[in-house]
Amino acid sequence: MTQLLQAPLGTNRLLGAAPDLPLPHLEAGGLIALVEQAGLTGRGGAGFPTARKLASVAGKAPGIVGNATEGEPLSSKDAVLLSRSPGLVVDGLSLIGSALGARRVLLAVGPGVPTGPVRQAAVNSRVDVLALTGGFVAGQESALVNQINGRSGVPSDGLVPVFRRGVDAHPTLVVNAETLAQLALIARCGADWFRRLGTPADPGTFLVSISASRPATVAHPGVLEVPRGTPLRAVLTAAGTDLDRVAGVLVGGYHGAWVPPSEIDTLLTTADLARFDAGPGAGVIHVLDRGNCPLEMSGSVAAYLAGQSARQCGPCVNGLPRMAQTLQRLAVPGASPGLVAEVVRLRGLVHSRGACSHPDGTARFVASTMRVFADHVEDHLRGDCDARARRLDQV
Amino acid sequence: MRVHVDWTRCDGHGACAELLPELLTTDDWGFPILTGGQREPDVPAALERHARRAVKACPVQALRLVD
Amino acid sequence: MTLSDLDDALWALGRGTGVVALLMFTTTLVLGIVSRSGRQVAGLGRFGLAELHRTAALTGVGLVAVHVTSLFLDPYAQLKLVDLAVPFLGSYRPLFLGFGTLAVDLLLVITAVSLLRNRVGPRVFKAVHWLTYVLWPVALVHALGNGTDAGSLWMDAVAVFCCGAVLAAVSWRLLPSYAERGRTRVARVVAR
Numbered sequence: 001m002t003q004l005l006q007a008p009l010g011t012n013r014l015l016g017a018a019p020d021l022p023l024p025h026l027e028a029g030g031l032i033a034l035v036e037q038a039g040l041t042g043r044g045g046a047g048f049p050t051a052r053k054l055a056s057v058a059g060k061a062p063g064i065v066g067n068a069t070e071g072e073p074l075s076s077k078d079a080v081l082l083s084r085s086p087g088l089v090v091d092g093l094s095l096i097g098s099a100l101g102a103r104r105v106l107l108a109v110g111p112g113v114p115t116g117p118v119r120q121a122a123v124n125s126r127v128d129v130l131a132l133t134g135g136f137v138a139g140q141e142s143a144l145v146n147q148i149n150g151r152s153g154v155p156s157d158g159l160v161p162v163f164r165r166g167v168d169a170h171p172t173l174v175v176n177a178e179t180l181a182q183l184a185l186i187a188r189c190g191a192d193w194f195r196r197l198g199t200p201a202d203p204g205t206f207l208v209s210i211s212a213s214r215p216a217t218v219a220h221p222g223v224l225e226v227p228r229g230t231p232l233r234a235v236l237t238a239a240g241t242d243l244d245r246v247a248g249v250l251v252g253g254y255h256g257a258w259v260p261p262s263e264i265d266t267l268l269t270t271a272d273l274a275r276f277d278a279g280p281g282a283g284v285i286h287v288l289d290r291g292n293c294p295l296e297m298s299g300s301v302a303a304y305l306a307g308q309s310a311r312q313c314g315p316c317v318n319g320l321p322r323m324a325q326t327l328q329r330l331a332v333p334g335a336s337p338g339l340v341a342e343v344v345r346l347r348g349l350v351h352s353r354g355a356c357s358h359p360d361g362t363a364r365f366v367a368s369t370m371r372v373f374a375d376h377v378e379d380h381l382r383g384d385c386d387a388r389a390r391r392l393d394q395v
Numbered sequence: 396m397r398v399h400v401d402w403t404r405c406d407g408h409g410a411c412a413e414l415l416p417e418l419l420t421t422d423d424w425g426f427p428i429l430t431g432g433q434r435e436p437d438v439p440a441a442l443e444r445h446a447r448r449a450v451k452a453c454p455v456q457a458l459r460l461v462d
Numbered sequence: 463m464t465l466s467d468l469d470d471a472l473w474a475l476g477r478g479t480g481v482v483a484l485l486m487f488t489t490t491l492v493l494g495i496v497s498r499s500g501r502q503v504a505g506l507g508r509f510g511l512a513e514l515h516r517t518a519a520l521t522g523v524g525l526v527a528v529h530v531t532s533l534f535l536d537p538y539a540q541l542k543l544v545d546l547a548v549p550f551l552g553s554y555r556p557l558f559l560g561f562g563t564l565a566v567d568l569l570l571v572i573t574a575v576s577l578l579r580n581r582v583g584p585r586v587f588k589a590v591h592w593l594t595y596v597l598w599p600v601a602l603v604h605a606l607g608n609g610t611d612a613g614s615l616w617m618d619a620v621a622v623f624c625c626g627a628v629l630a631a632v633s634w635r636l637l638p639s640y641a642e643r644g645r646t647r648v649a650r651v652v653a654r
Contacts (some may be wrong), residue, residue, distance in 0.1 A: 157401040159461065313402035314426035349422055352434050355402040404584060408500050410509040425500065452509040454497070456584045 011197060011205050011225045014181050015084050021188040023091050028058045031099040038191035039203045040183060044176025045282040047270055050183065053173060056163040057100060063167035064102045065148065066093050068177040069110035069132060069139035072253045074284045077207035078177045079113045080223040085181060086118035092180025093127045095187055096173070104167060107177070108144055110134040136254070136308035140356050141174045143310070154310035155356035178207055198228035202269040207283050210239040213297060214289035217245045226268065228280070233264045241287060247387070248288045248372055252281030254301050255361025257368035277368055293387040294376055298369040299328035305362045316359045319350035323366060334383040343370060396460050397435040398446060400427060404457035411458050414449040417442060435461065472536035479529035481620060484605050486522030488624040490515055491598050495631040499640055523573050530566060558607030565601040568593055598628060
């Protein structure tokens, strides 16, 4: 799914031709101030203010790691970015590397992301491109650092964060590939330029990966660059979505949350999506077609996530499969009402009880499913399934 | 002072919950549940001695006290 | 009290502490296996079981210290300083004495690492702790080979009891139903 969409929303910053401006050299203080002024936040999922992350390793001769692992199955933005504009990612890394006096500069690339173009682009830089093994949790900061250090690519206990001890036991900064590309553009074009698109609280653009549970529902799935604050409806329309068939939109990927069809005009900003317990995350937008049962779909996603557990922490290893099984049993019409309470109980049992946020994200997704599709759950308990009925009509 | 569980080490042995029941109970599979659903609950001064004993009792050193 | 009486006393002390130390380490090993299973023993709790295991071990260490010291001081045993550290160089039944020295060496390492486990971390601690499965049979062989009571009824009874207890515990350890808790008892994972 690496098809590039047209830019009817008028943005081609990341995936168009690179601006014909030289990359400036910046010192640590200057870089941090610039990034702070621009208001850049991470584009890898957590959305943390980039300036603060830079400041956490300033003056410590850190290791810099660009994260292009793209472990989220619904996401393809980093693959597209590294194919089309690998130079921007390399520039971002070089910029940070020289500003912070980095001891090592690496780009970690996952199995689904092409390395050819970026290796080419990195030839005259000090960026080392590393091809790493994947998996859903492999891109988590400490898991990534562990893999680079030659250990198993699973998360560590968060007591000592990577910005204190990471690659080769030195302070390490991990930054998503898209964030690096944005940074390279900000350095060339300025903070004000960055803020020309987006909203004051959530500035700039971001890459979204649009997909659907049924191929025909979204005519042009793929990667699109949109300004923050664009209404979800506009993005769906740009991708050729048949809005009548939208039963729900999953925003933020498998650790994200659902936006119901009635709320399709919601703006894509951190603040506006928060009321659904969702966020822009890594830009995944997945449309659920009316012919697909949301409980069935969520059950498979939960089962996938359970299988992707790093298998280190008891509550995750035990709780996620149990939760997935319960959801899958609910997905069979005529399910017992007790299953709903059991899902709630298991969600509470896995939340915040593990070394990383994999159980938390899974619980969030499941909670959102039960909330947004509450009516559908009721149907199932009565023995109906709306989606099945619609699907059968079509045959 | 707070209690910190290293979940990558914890194997659900359960000695900690026996010695610090005010802050720790166990779930269906023997793993500790921390009070109030907090990730790192505070240890009241009165329980400090018991908390230290619980830390010592963990066979895999999964329990720690942090500031 | 004559010098010969003192020698006899030291010799008796040496033998006595040796036998009790063997019993202590047998107890320690069995308690360690029970503790590892995560089961609760009535009235003790899991923490109590672990503390008992530790107490038995340290008692054994103390007894070994007395055992070695009294035999070192007893001229009848003919122990040289080097025999305390380097095995198989002894005068009296050097092979079995060597096993004793080996056992002391192992015991020192295991005890030191166990007491310093906060410093060395759980992985090193666990790796060294596996050596207890070497320590016990080595100590047993030393006791049977070197102990002058070997062959007497009560010593044979002690030996049979210790062997039986350890064999039973280790067999249980190898059963699939052994571990009651933790990741080894993981619920069946949903198929991918």
